Amino acid sequence: MANIIFILPEIFISLSAMFLLIFGVFKKNSSATVYILAIITLIISLILIINSQTNHEIYLFNNSYKIDQLSNLMKIIAIISGIFFMLSSYDYTKLTNLSNVEYSTLILCSILGMLVMISSYDLIVFYIGLELQSLPLYVLAAFNRNKIQSSEAGLKYFVLSALSSGILLYGCSLLYGFSGSTNFYTISQNIYSHETKNVFGLVFILVGLAFKISAVPFHMWAPDVYEGSPTSVTLFFAMVPKVAALTVFIRFLYVPFVNLIDQWQAIIIFLSLSSMIFGAVAAIGQKNLKRLIAYSSIGHMGYALAGLAVGTNSGIQNSIIYICIYLIMNLGIFCCLFMMKRNGKFFDNLEDLSGLSKNHPVISLSLLILLFSLAGIPPMAGFFAKFYVFMSVIEKSMYFLAIVGLISTVVSAFYYLKIIKIIYFDEPKEKYDNVNFIGVKISLTLSTLLILLYFVYPSGLINLISKINII
């Protein structure tokens, strides 16, 4: 019972999700209240997690649930990004009639699943968390039933995710059969008993996970789903699940499979290389901003995987830093999308940005900063993120990975700069409405300032993440 404090956040989120459902049934037209209550729930669970910080490693439920520095930090990142997601998309969901009681509840359930995934130390717990995370996402992708693309996105995501879950489960069952346990630590102990057979399980599990983070060649669903879903849901896709998926990647690679590093390193390097190249090249021809962000997120996941492929502590830490900075940049870009409103309609095509700087200098300036950062131009934070990752790659003298990464950075800089050219040098279009969304403004200001001023005090983030020592 003394350990209950460590799962209090999960218990609290699940109880409040149920409470909010009941509350929404009995109180009519309470969607706005429920939305705000959901934000408050997330804030309270954030406090609960920070409150239960320890320096020890705590195992719960027969060693199937692990609380350590990594899980605590990743949970905090996931919940903070969840809070900012809800803050920034509040007005968008209200204006597009997406916001009802179920919307907030589903997001809470999805975040609960991510917390379970992050802490999982057992194949079954991991899978249950994964399903609890992705089931709400299918529904959210199809949430806008008046738009046919939204239904298409939901269905496509559902079918492909089910396929990848099947592959993942097949890998899990192979691993369980040959190593005799579902516990991560026991698997790592028994991995040598049937090494070649366990490698089959490893490959299937990595394929399933690569599907979930949309790494090439398992990325097919991402552009359609990102484009079809409502913009707020796309922001959710682009931010929060990535944190959980990256943590699961770290856990799988560095606990059960740590002794098979020679086998998985090649796979991760291939995933990373192909994602970086594909993300850079395929985004060039895109006309839709959400679709473009989907391709850029594929590319960015490639950079994050490059850090994991190294197999050192600094590689893992730099991947986590990369993901944090990537989340902040994404938040800013989507905040700008939430502000592009004219006559009650939101726009998300590239040409709608044309000449934005004449009418909206502030939005264009923050877009400029964020896009420079995404392209990796110093002194923005995005440059440092890439710099750290490549530094740890070069430390292990994996020059090929670093060179391809740099080349694809240069290629991807082309389309980021193209957007800036459209904003600053093209013919201006009609003015967008002046918006007074407080949540969006706070999020945009915060993310832009963080990206711009990161170089002033970079050691804050680095010190926080340097506590994570997996190996």
Next chain:
Amino acid sequence: MIAHSLFFYFFSFIAIVSSVMVISSKNTVHSVFFLILDFISISCLFIMVGAEFLGMIMLIVYVGAVAVLFLFVVMMLNVAQQGKELFENINTYSHLPIGLIVGLIIFFELIIVVSGWKYKPELFSIDSLSLNQNITNTHSIGNVLYTDYIHLFQLSGMILLVAMIGAIVLTFKKKSGIKRQSYIEQISREKKSGVSLVEVERNVGVKIDE
């Protein structure tokens, strides 16, 4: 003992006959009802060999959920067009060869399973497991499920909740312009609001329900 085997033959006879009827009866609604009968008799067989948990789960899941779902689907089909006769014409069985091949494969698989069981008994020995013979299946499953796997049990509950919410959100549509029934409004109606006296103009009439 004789009663036990009597019951066994009774239920197995029903199971076999009803499974034959599932594929041979022409009316699909009848097929589904025979399927339900089949499930019930098989769950009785399970209970007779002492697997009472499996039998009850079979009853709840297959009869309670799956078969009823089938019934709903079948009722959506146009049953009236199907003929009244019980057995279909024999020359329409053009798919018989494929069915026979699949049946044979399943039969051989069963033979492999049973022969392994018969000729290599140490493969399936339960003596190595420390099972307490005195407690029932339900009891021992519950013991594990609610102690060691309580978190997974609760999280599965959350997944089912999410599935339910999702199904409702994606299918339920509040249409405007439909007159809905509200008991409270109906009961609390009074004469004043319901009846009004109108002076009718000649050759014009009155318009009701505007």
